Amino acid sequence: SQELEQSPQSLIVQEGKNLTINCTSSKTLYGLYWYKQKYGEGLIFLMMLQKGGEEKSHEKITAKLDEKKQQSSLHITASQPSHAGIYLCGAGNQGAQKLVFGQGTRLTINP
């Protein structure tokens, strides 16, 4: 079965700094999804990547999928307190029916 490993598991950065979260898959990714979760709450969809080399941006968050489709990164520019939370990557199976998640990266932004 597919496994996703996220790094780092937790991250503390000063407000205004840039940061990167990585997600590595044990198998080729058919679809890679990034979600954000505020502590104890439901997940919010951020972005989906499907093609090798694809890059998407939303406000100050950029996600990339490598050419081999086994690794993705999430980059936040000029971090703000509103960026704090848990970021999870998810991978869908070929039929886009089942979703497997990484363990998440807990992001803390210090003022």
Add this chain to the structure above:
Amino acid sequence: EAQVTQNPRYLITVTGKKLTVTCSQNMNHEYMSWYRQDPGLGLRQIYYSMNVEVTDKGDVPEGYKVSRKEKRNFPLILESPSPNQTSLYFCASSLQGLVPQYFGPGTRLLVL
């Protein structure tokens, strides 16, 4: 307002006492799914449904049942809850397939 609702939000029960967690969405979505979230184990899929009367197992289906008799509802049933089912449960839905999935607010379950 488009949303996924779950009830109850918090539940404390005892081992063996059957319970149902309801999930409802008002977006006419075909796909619905249940997940559980545990510290150190992350978010894992329990069951999913591609459409009415079509359900299938996720990665951790043991001890759970689901049904999809109507498009909007996807209840999670624990016939005989055990302490290892203590967890935070999320229901999610999407128009088709996996994205974008809209998640409910979560149900915290404690089984004593």
